[in-house]
Amino acid sequence: MSEKLTIGMFGFGVVGQGLYDIIKTKDLNLEIKKFVIKNENKERSLPAHLFTTDANAVLNDPEINTVLELIDDADAAFEITQRALRAGKNVVSANKKMIATHLEELANIQQETGKALLYEGAVCGSIPIIRNLEEYYDNELLHSVSGIFNGSSNYILSKIFNENQDYDSALKKAQELGFAETDPTLDVGGFDPKYKLAIVANHAYGIYVKPEDILNLGIDKLGLADITYAREKNYKIKLIPLAKELSEDEVVLYVLPKFVTKDNLLYGVENENNGVVVKAAFADEQFFFGKGAGGHPTGSAVLSDITALRYGYRYEFKKHLKSQQVKYTTDYEITVYLRYEDESVLEALNFDSISERFYGVDFKYVIGKVNLQNIIKNRELIHRDGYFLAELA
């Protein structure tokens, strides 16, 4: 019943090795024929004839019907993915930056070629959120999708709130453990969860939004004052991407730190774990929880995509192809906490209303309602030392 897959894999890191091991022992009707690697001198655990540095050895091999793209470089990954689809091969990728940046183009190539590109591993590791949004939740009935999409920043926030560490020590610990990169900007700056949000928004609502058009503020300016404020009010701070339906035809998207209370399902998601909350019709919340990024969780999602290809599964873009299109808007009022230094920032943000003002020797903050568009316009003013903005429930 299932189609046999003959696979060419780009990259042979933790995910690739794990996949090879598991595929070998199971009766999955899969064969990995060739690995394309960058460094041909590195010692490998498998026979040398399986490896090549020549991409064409995979892309021009008619026997290979499936390409696994598991490399870091987003530009090279895009090149490989495009070429593989046009060469009549299905592709599985876990490269969120590549997917998010080229989402519409990749969808078009799939429509043209009739081939499939699956990328469950690109969003929230092992949690099958793309598949559920694609297949299970009709956009008409989907109120919002939010979650913890970034394991590194969540690990740091857990250390801060559960172990009383400060931001710098927590970041250092995360880097030592390999949960955060030497340059952690992608994670703690909220760029990584933004790529994932752009992909989620597409499968949730059928919209194509460029990552650069979505606001992201991260936790990189989080200070002791903000942590103390959160603790006093029994909040935790989490970095939360949100896709939310505002009306029949408008959706808002952003990534912001958020003060969350105990009754929020994301409150208990700790360390490198990920969680997704889906609010659907009948005002019901569904919660998906699992390990976020990392070799094994990503491998498990990649493997599910591969096994689905054996049965001809592909994303159908049916939400995008619907007659009544949903539009992306940034005209949305958010209640925020803002620690600031210069009063002029308040003016620039043009708060709709301010409900609290605090002036102290060491810092000051306001709580009020502000339009997302004003935050976007003044992102650089806010993203400075001495400033921290977070959403309040």
Added chain:
Amino acid sequence: MSEKLTIGMFGFGVVGQGLYDIIKTKDLNLEIKKFVIKNENKERSLPAHLFTTDANAVLNDPEINTVLELIDDADAAFEITQRALRAGKNVVSANKKMIATHLEELANIQQETGKALLYEGAVCGSIPIIRNLEEYYDNELLHSVSGIFNGSSNYILSKIFNENQDYDSALKKAQELGFAETDPTLDVGGFDPKYKLAIVANHAYGIYVKPEDILNLGIDKLGLADITYAREKNYKIKLIPLAKELSEDEVVLYVLPKFVTKDNLLYGVENENNGVVVKAAFADEQFFFGKGAGGHPTGSAVLSDITALRYGYRYEFKKHLKSQQVKYTTDYEITVYLRYEDESVLEALNFDSISERFYGVDFKYVIGKVNLQNIIKNRELIHRDGYFLAELA
């Protein structure tokens, strides 16, 4: 792109009414043409011409291409479902007893007729577990599925462990709130979660197992001694159905109360909520959480099934149709806690080993390893006042 559904609905309770309301306001390409009800004299919130007591008004109407079966009576529901499929209509049902009891027969009728029967609402309310097992998790890679599938008994256990109530008061409270029936046996006896487990096992591993061939022990014999034991060890007791792969070709299934510790993802599932833990390849745990039974959660699952029918979705039984069949076994050693009165029960159960024995004035218990087959053989001996058996991690 989507096919228009013209719906005939059997039953007009909370779910039916909620569905009608939501379908009316949304652009879903659906129309409910007729409701078949039992009591024609009951006052209805909708125009009289929408109602009939004649099943044939739906089953013989060629314009109606979709039947929603939302009645309680499992035998009548089976009759309706069969006839509707044979009349060329797709069916959505939430009747777990009917589905579990006739699973194989219903699959055969679907294969014969080419029509679809979907029943996400029958298992764990709003949690899309059937769809995920069917589409996302290959059986070769699925280590186990377990969870809290029954809201009523979980509500009772929450009252006991979080509010120090005894079993009888908690049950009474659950009945007052409508979380448990006047005869609560189906829920607290573990029959309801067993029906759901039989359905889950089919979509997880492609096996057909009759509910009567699966062991269920419930929480109806839970006593103060057991509760005290659990509290002293920082356990909670949860009623947990389990489907677990023992080898490449054997799966074990049972429903037992279980002592769970804080690190178990089901520990925090409280009240009428449901949770499902899926262990898949790469030793990874995924957790799904949402509202269990009840009008709205069930309605949301039913609605997702309906919207999927517009795109021709059907379960494909591909796990069952695989060449290498998985078999159901009961030959499995479980570590249990058993409170008992008569020593002869220990002999009958023929423990493989006993690691603890406690003799007190009021009660006695043993902890040891016992084969599931021996529990099944001696179910009536254990399911008596004075006895309580639960799994230990």
